[in-house]
Amino acid sequence: MLPVVEIDIGPCINCSLCRRACPTEAINYFSTGKRTHVVDKELCIGCDICVKVCPMDCIDQDMEYKPDPVKLESAKVKARAFAKRQRGVRVARRERAQRAKEKVHA
Numbered sequence: 001m002l003p004v005v006e007i008d009i010g011p012c013i014n015c016s017l018c019r020r021a022c023p024t025e026a027i028n029y030f031s032t033g034k035r036t037h038v039v040d041k042e043l044c045i046g047c048d049i050c051v052k053v054c055p056m057d058c059i060d061q062d063m064e065y066k067p068d069p070v071k072l073e074s075a076k077v078k079a080r081a082f083a084k085r086q087r088g089v090r091v092a093r094r095e096r097a098q099r100a101k102e103k104v105h106a
């Protein structure tokens with residue numbers, strides 16, 4: 001398990017790619033004043049997905065933060081549910097594409 005992450009809002013361009021990719025919905029944005037993305041560390045499981053999708057390389061590990069084991073476990077449950085939903089979406093997409101292909105060849 002990697003440490004939780006935090007966003008350096010200086011270089012952040014508020015593209016929301018990290019927020020959309022996060023399996024635990026740990027990244028929020030606030031639109032009061034300057035729109036700003038912030039990581040809710042209690043929901044972060046340190047999966048590194050947001051770090052990989054960030055085009056500005058402005059998400060980094062917070063080595064100081066010590067996660068609460070109970071909250072971490074509940075965030076992992078959320079991540080597993082997200083992964084299951086994503087798998088369902090992929091299967092449905094594949095089935096739709098297959099049906100469309102069969103229609104063309106019918």
Ligand code: SF4
Pocket residue numbers: 004005021022023024025026027039043044045046047048049050051
């Ligand atoms: S490391 Fe994973 S869980 Fe944490 S904010 Fe990034 S995508 Fe979300």
Ligand code: SF4
Pocket residue numbers: 007011012013014015016017018019037053054055056057058059
């Ligand atoms: S992906 Fe990077 S640049 Fe985009 S909102 Fe997240 S932290 Fe900011």
